Amino acid sequence: MTAHILLSASNISKAFGGVQALKDVSITLNRGEIYGLIGPNGAGKTTLFNCLTGLYVPDSGEFIFDGAPLNSNAPDKTVCQGIARTFQNIRLFPNMTALENVMVGRHARLRSNILSDILRTPFNRREEQATEDESLQLMRYVGIAHRAHDLAKNLSYGDQRRLEIARALATHPKLLCLDEPAAGMNANETAGLRQLIEMIRADGISVLLIEHDVQLIMRLCDRVAVLDYGELICEEVPAVVQKHPRVIEAYLGSGAHA
Amino acid sequence: MKMTARFFARLTRPLNDGRVHWLVWALLGILLAVMPWIVAAGFGNTWLRVLNFALLYVMLALGLNIVVGFAGLLDMGYIAFYAVGAYLWALLASPQFGLHWPMWAILPLGAGVAGLFGVLLGAPTLKLRGDYLAIVTLGFGEIIRIFLNNLNAPINITNGPQGISAIDALHFGSVSLARPIDLGVVTIPSLVAFYYVFLFAAVTIIGIALRLERSRVGRAWAAIREDEIAAKACGINTRNVKLLAFAMGATFGGVAGGLFAGFQQFVSPESFGLLESVMVLCMVVLGGMGHIPGVIFGALLLTLLPEFFRHVAGPTQQMLFGKIYIDPESLRMLLFGLSLVLVMRYRPSGLWPSPQRQREIQDAQHVDAPAAVPVSHK
Numbered sequence: 001m002t003a004h005i006l007l008s009a010s011n012i013s014k015a016f017g018g019v020q021a022l023k024d025v026s027i028t029l030n031r032g033e034i035y036g037l038i039g040p041n042g043a044g045k046t047t048l049f050n051c052l053t054g055l056y057v058p059d060s061g062e063f064i065f066d067g068a069p070l071n072s073n074a075p076d077k078t079v080c081q082g083i084a085r086t087f088q089n090i091r092l093f094p095n096m097t098a099l100e101n102v103m104v105g106r107h108a109r110l111r112s113n114i115l116s117d118i119l120r121t122p123f124n125r126r127e128e129q130a131t132e133d134e135s136l137q138l139m140r141y142v143g144i145a146h147r148a149h150d151l152a153k154n155l156s157y158g159d160q161r162r163l164e165i166a167r168a169l170a171t172h173p174k175l176l177c178l179d180e181p182a183a184g185m186n187a188n189e190t191a192g193l194r195q196l197i198e199m200i201r202a203d204g205i206s207v208l209l210i211e212h213d214v215q216l217i218m219r220l221c222d223r224v225a226v227l228d229y230g231e232l233i234c235e236e237v238p239a240v241v242q243k244h245p246r247v248i249e250a251y252l253g254s255g256a257h258a
Numbered sequence: 259m260k261m262t263a264r265f266f267a268r269l270t271r272p273l274n275d276g277r278v279h280w281l282v283w284a285l286l287g288i289l290l291a292v293m294p295w296i297v298a299a300g301f302g303n304t305w306l307r308v309l310n311f312a313l314l315y316v317m318l319a320l321g322l323n324i325v326v327g328f329a330g331l332l333d334m335g336y337i338a339f340y341a342v343g344a345y346l347w348a349l350l351a352s353p354q355f356g357l358h359w360p361m362w363a364i365l366p367l368g369a370g371v372a373g374l375f376g377v378l379l380g381a382p383t384l385k386l387r388g389d390y391l392a393i394v395t396l397g398f399g400e401i402i403r404i405f406l407n408n409l410n411a412p413i414n415i416t417n418g419p420q421g422i423s424a425i426d427a428l429h430f431g432s433v434s435l436a437r438p439i440d441l442g443v444v445t446i447p448s449l450v451a452f453y454y455v456f457l458f459a460a461v462t463i464i465g466i467a468l469r470l471e472r473s474r475v476g477r478a479w480a481a482i483r484e485d486e487i488a489a490k491a492c493g494i495n496t497r498n499v500k501l502l503a504f505a506m507g508a509t510f511g512g513v514a515g516g517l518f519a520g521f522q523q524f525v526s527p528e529s530f531g532l533l534e535s536v537m538v539l540c541m542v543v544l545g546g547m548g549h550i551p552g553v554i555f556g557a558l559l560l561t562l563l564p565e566f567f568r569h570v571a572g573p574t575q576q577m578l579f580g581k582i583y584i585d586p587e588s589l590r591m592l593l594f595g596l597s598l599v600l601v602m603r604y605r606p607s608g609l610w611p612s613p614q615r616q617r618e619i620q621d622a623q624h625v626d627a628p629a630a631v632p633v634s635h636k
Contacts, residue, residue: 053491079493087491096477104481108493110474114502117473118466128473171493218363 012061021047036221043227054078084173086164094153102135105170158189294453295567312561313456318555321510327548329503332392333533334348339508341367341530343515351426373513375504380504392609406527428520546608
């Protein structure tokens, strides 16, 4: 029954001072799904992301991921459990090369320690070579292999977005969380991004997507959750969400659906 | 500025070219091997001592470079680890407690204890960055010095401000480096013997630093330097990796400290003041933060330059004006300060930055880089 559920968040709440950013939010995400998370600005989408990925500790509630509870306040453990993310305002390592950025993404999956790094054991050499090969492979996958040796900050905006996705994929996630990946992209770039996300899903990675681009959400997502003022107002397939009175109210104000 | 950049590029090109590689290294090796003999014969023992100190500073600067250059954690109290290494040697190999442990036991122990102190410093500062971290580390450095200064009562451990003297020199078995070593064919003067030991230690440390730079942990350090939150999101346990940087840097300091004590045969708290920490930091920043050849260059330069000024300042005035107007000792620091200002003004990324860092600076000058600021929605 629950085997198809990858992630379930139950009753997540988080307040900052007097602001209730999340109120009892519960969602479930199935394996292989592209799951959209939408809502007006300030609805708590990114807060939910941050709680999920261990950057914030929720005040209450818990996440069950792949059958095991998630550690809060331990982003590195969350990554090991199989959740990777990108950021709304791109957070690359600007003065490292694009390739190095992706190689950092492999960190949690590597076994070398400081001693084998210093001694350059045969195991260490093999692992480093494999890391580089696989990172290049990932850059080819997202379509920016030709920029591998450029500094990350010198990549174009769209390429930076792709690089961040490659870095997240390097952690071998089961769930990839994208925080507004299409923000600031033109129609062409957005179309390319859509293809990339579909390809990622086809390769067996579930995707959790925060996005403002409604068209993208509607075309891409299997199901969509809508947040407003920290509350979940509906969790449905896109066609239903589009016509849901509370969603229309949240976006356009009350009276709009009258 | 562009010309100097090109000059350095040309200078370092042979190092990257496979064919001349071994030849350059062989020549460098021979040069380093005969260096102490030339210096001793041509300039006297004073300069040989300076050279030995330069090697100690190379080790220190490379240690601090791990913390500041690689991991981006501004540490203003680095000299404390040097002090820990030096005092450990002093206490375990001197009449102070009547202990005379062998070198192979003290040096690794000194490295370990210094590393432990590195963790002690790191643990409470994990959430601090930049200026705040600088202030805490500065305090830490002073605390260590003040402890050393005052641990002569109620139980006399460090002998207070008088310091510890009559420390055993570095020694291999019964062969002490404090006396000339007779090898039958040649007799190696004491200072030259110290030089070889220091050179060996420095080369080992350079090797370790180079390997760490291009490794899993080296990338993790760089990631933390660049963006700590993103580093966490990449699965890096930033707490452990930062502590590792502090510990690793401190280890280098501890080894250098032990060698220092075994060389000077005397330690006192005043060798480990704030100015020393600042000096090592200057070597790192001036040479080229994060770039190992640059840091080595910075350490050598900042050790040799003040000595050079000291020896030149007096005689030059005498020659030019017939009498000495400014005390050579003050003039030396004046010139030294001036050169720091000039370098930072005209080569802000250091005298010999990594090619990557050089690109950054150039990019910043020709701002045709793509806009990296996301267009805000609505």
